[in-house]
Amino acid sequence: MGEWDRVFRQHLPLPPHPQRGRARPPPRSTAFRCVLKYLHGAALSQGAEYQLRLSLFDATYHHFFGKTWRSSWQTAGAAPPRSARATFHEVVYFHTSLNHPGIAAVVEVVRTAGKRDGSSQHLSCGFGIIPLFHGRPEATDLATEDRALKLYHGTPRALLHPRFQNPVEKNKYMTVMEKSHLQYALKSHQPLEAVFHLLPENLLISGMQTVPGLLPAHGDRGDCLQKPRLMKTITCYLEGLFIQLYPSLEEFEEELLDLLNSDRLLQANTAPDGEEVVVRERRLHVGVHNGLRFVRTPQVAVLVPDTELSPGGCQGVPSSRARDAGQVLVLRSRIQLSEVVPHPAFRVCFQLEYVFCSTGRAGVKALSGSARREAADMRSVRWAVWSPVLGTGDTDVVLPLRGGARRGPCQALVYRSPPNSRQLSVSQLVASPQGTGQTLQQDGGITHLEANLGSPDTEPCASDQLRALPFTPLQLPMAAVGLQACSSHVSLSRAALARLHAAGFPDILDRNQEPVEISEPVELGTFNLRLEEADPLQGNEIVLQFLAFGRDAQGSMEGPQPRTVFLTFQFYRFPPVTTPRLQLVSTDGGMATGLAVPAQLLVRVNEDGTLTRPPGLQLKYMVDPAFLRPGEHRWFLRYLAEHSLQIDVWDGDSLLHVGSAAIKLEPLLRQGQTAVRTYHELEVATTEYEPDGTVMGREALRHGALRPLGVRVAVRGRLHLCLANVGHPCEETPGQLASYSHIVTAPDSTVTTPGGSWRSLNTPGGGRTVWARRLVDVDNELEAALRNRRPEQGWPKQRAWDLQVIDAYRDHIKGESIYQMLSQAITATRTVHAVLGTAEFFEFALKNPYGVQHTVTIEVDHPDLSVILDPREWRHFKELTKSVTPVEEDMFHLRDDLKPQVYLRPSETVHIPFKYQTFSADPAVVAAQGPAGLGTGANENTRSLGKSGAKQTKLIQVSFQVSGGKPIALLRVKVEPQPHVVDQTFRFYHPELTFLKKTIRLPPWHTLPGTPVGVPGGQPEMFVRCSDPDIICETKSLGPGEPQDIFLKVAGGPSPQIKKFFVAIYMDAWLAAPAQIWQFYLHSLQRLDVACTAGQLTRLSLLLRGTAASRRVQAFTSHPQELEVDPKGAFLLPANGIQDLYIGVRPRRAGSKFIYLNLVDVESHQLVSSWLLCLSCKQPLISKAFEISLPAGGGKGCNKRITYTNPYPSPRLYFLCTNRPDLLQFKEDSFEVAGGEVYTIGLRFAPSQTVGEEEILIHINDHEDKNEETFCVKVLYQ
Known part of the structure; x- marks a missing residue:
């Protein structure tokens, strides 16, 4: 970052309230000098550190503006009587033209306080208000003597409350800090008027800060603003300036005009009216900026296309062969800049501006809608800054144009930057010969500028804010290709x-x-x-x-x-x-x-x-x-x-x-x-996922820049x-083999009456018989009442007593029984076989039994069952089910409680469309599967869908009520969950209690099973839904022909928990039936990060905690050749005890790798604990390299020898290992050699079946298995 960028970003002021600037033309600005001397009061704590913060505030509009100034931290010391004092003596300068009584300076007192964790925080402990004007255009009566500013409790954010009133005394909730004040002095400072062109308005700045364009102050105090001295200026000239736009000027302006015309029509909410937007003028604003403000109002020059120049052309404009694109904008005149100062923060700023107008039948008129600003037809397109290098004579310079939503020196909104940089060329820059020979700090060459433009900015660019990306993943997408299921059929000999x-x-x-x-x-x-x-x-x-x-x-x-x-x-x-x-x-x-x-x-x-x-x-x-x-x-x-x-x-x-x-x-x-x-x-086969690589920069998020996630598929x-x-032959059952229908008629069910119960039976002859059941057999309450009867003498008295109890019981339940009978008369039953993600559609014929019209309210007691309100969705499901009932537009009315209502005429019948759809998997279906532990397994060798015990029937009640809550019909929906088909399974191993974020690229839609051929409209959009509502699952279409990704964010549980969920993929917007259902397993493991070196043993220990009972356990690893455990066999893990498990990691290859470690109960075969070892392995230093050639395609292999010299004066024991034990074996795995002696290592190279090249590493380790040297043997199989 250059000096200009640093100064510009550190001193960006907040503008005043917009209504303040429209009130009247700004008068002459008034300069102030404020001295903050000391803070005194009983509310201060001795030994605490304090800071003063000064801001400008508009009490009329409750608006802070400018830039908050902060003092240095000062420690409060003791001061009589029983108080403390913090001395600052800091001077603040500023000037403002807002001479209104509501304009004030707010001082905030901040102190440091410690937290429980040992860190510190800043707390606001009071504030004060310094008025600048008292109802007169001139400033407040500024005496030279000191003033005591009373402080209020709280924070100055209280001034933003809507009920705050000016003056402060009107606010009853603002309390004064007793016996505490700030000693200060405020007066006007006329010497500051000489540097108004260097200091922006409303900027608070200390005299100790550096102001670009001012000479340092004399003396020890270093206050450069008390008596400011200006630096000497020089004069520069700009000639032969032209602007080149990508891909060409014509195409750039054509796209810009199309966007502006579309915006005009959108704002006016009208159709195309024959008018169009045209370019009237192209301007270039050129000015000198010192990082704080423009030193002088920028000059405005007119640009013209080079095709409009005279045949003789313009001096300094390059030929068409030298240009990257066809046309450029040319500045015909020369610009003189007389305010350049040899300071690193001084820059020449350029702003490209277009002037537009809309033409129509009436001629030329100004733009409407969003095009109206202060200048109704002006648009800032790009800007650039340049630091001139003095004393170099004529210089050709190429500058990249900037754009986007970030703040620029012109304080105007600029269109976003395109992917390819637009360039502006300033050539033949001539410095005035009166220069003193001082050179300015300059940016690098053109390559440096282009690198800065392409790298991520500290501020968010406009493309990040205006272009809606479907995801912003931190990892690259993995392809959902599944396993290859072909060529498995083998012809046996x-x-x-x-x-x-x-x-x-x-x-x-x-x-x-x-x-x-x-x-x-x-x-x-x-x-x-x-x-x-x-x-x-x-x-x-x-x-x-x-x-x-x-x-x-x-x-x-x-x-x-x-x-x-x-x-x-x-x-x-x-x-x-x-x-x-x-x-x-x-x-x-x-x-x-x-x-x-x-x-x-x-x-x-x-x-x-x-x-x-x-x-x-x-x-x-x-x-x-x-x-x-x-x-x-x-x-x-x-x-x-x-x-x-x-x-x-x-x-x-x-x-x-x-x-x-x-x-x-x-x-x-x-x-x-x-x-x-x-x-x-x-x-x-198993798929090993490499650790996710973080995507750096915005270039990796653009389509075409994504590379597939590095995965390794190994055949096991x-x-x-x-x-x-x-x-x-099938077992024929009446009614079971009927054609598919979504309007299901329920079979007769058991009917209960007050006098008993009848069960319907179908006789072989086709007739029906009814079996009566005793009342006490179907009513538990009556059975209990009869069982607890009084002891009586004689059977007649007991029978008479029982009859009295039965009569009393019948009278007690008579009302309820009558209600049940009436409800059964208006109750219909529908059976729905629910499958995860599939919408089950049916219609219910609702009839108005009355001779008058009614508005019927539909109440459903379960969210998975809903009324289809959209006629488009209703029509879609009727086309799928080949239903012939009519569809009505605007059939339903929603009440305030979102319950649908339908209007029925006398004795009218309408069809109410219902849809049952659930995205939560049935608990019996989502039962634990996998390595969490082995149960009884597949004991039943024969399974049948009719004998499935996973069904859990669910009843849903739908009530159709008229005014007063009186039902006219009841619908009982029986939901029988069914297992669903799983098309693909994904397994991820992730550290426990962390979020798993994965981006999975969907396969092309035409490759999905069951996809119809010749879908109208080309590629359909895909939609996804997840069975777990706590999981974030999203997908968006990037456009025709672009790939589509699914983004998952899953919260992992504690180890060794396994989370199972499903994702349904749809190809229709109404989510009727999923095209595929994916099954996901997330294995939560304890994470252990290991930094190691290839070929070298790294020892670690894991702490094992016993469970409630003692277990006989054993540790297993996914890579036994690279991970050793101690103890190796089974051992006893005491109940609630603690034991160490020692591991040794010796990776064979450098890079990142995952290794899994399981602790298993060997008796019950249950997983006790699981770890995920994340290896970050570096390559050892190669001390020697060899190269040999071997024949490929079999053979007996080859024997070779290499020598090793012991560099130590004493005997040493060494161990040998290699990264390819399948290709290289040692004659001896260890050897001992005297000090300074030479030992010959025997090598045996195994033959290879394929032609190629292999690099085999030979690691020579000491007695502690630390690497001493590493040799590299390059084997060429020919």
């Missing part, structure tokens, strides 16, 4: 089929109890939906058979080797599944393909640790149309054809996430066959499974 049969997996049987053979691969996307719907076997028995899991060769080098695993997934809208632990059992000649190691069979582990035979895990899902919603069978077929099943694999011992796999469900479509069975091999293994679908 005869040998593989033989091994599969020999392993003893149970056969999958069809409905005739015959084994289903494994079918050959079929081409995806060739299914026929009509063939599926015409299949006589409508029932589907979906079988998932998990066979084996094989570790990937590369993944085995990086991650831990699990001994047991368990799986989590969710099929269709069945409840989520967490399988029991499955042991990995090795077999000879196991299944393996590609880079995978031989697969291990999955065998279920019993609670006592024994294994269950046969191997594998088989789960069945019964999908029968008899238990599906009306029309849902087609939805299920679409689900199989278009969706994938995502499976998460977990380590059964460490509860760490091994990876995820995805499989296409299209092979489950039978296409007319009785049963199908396919074999699949899935890649289990391969999961072998079989998919099968066995067809069954």
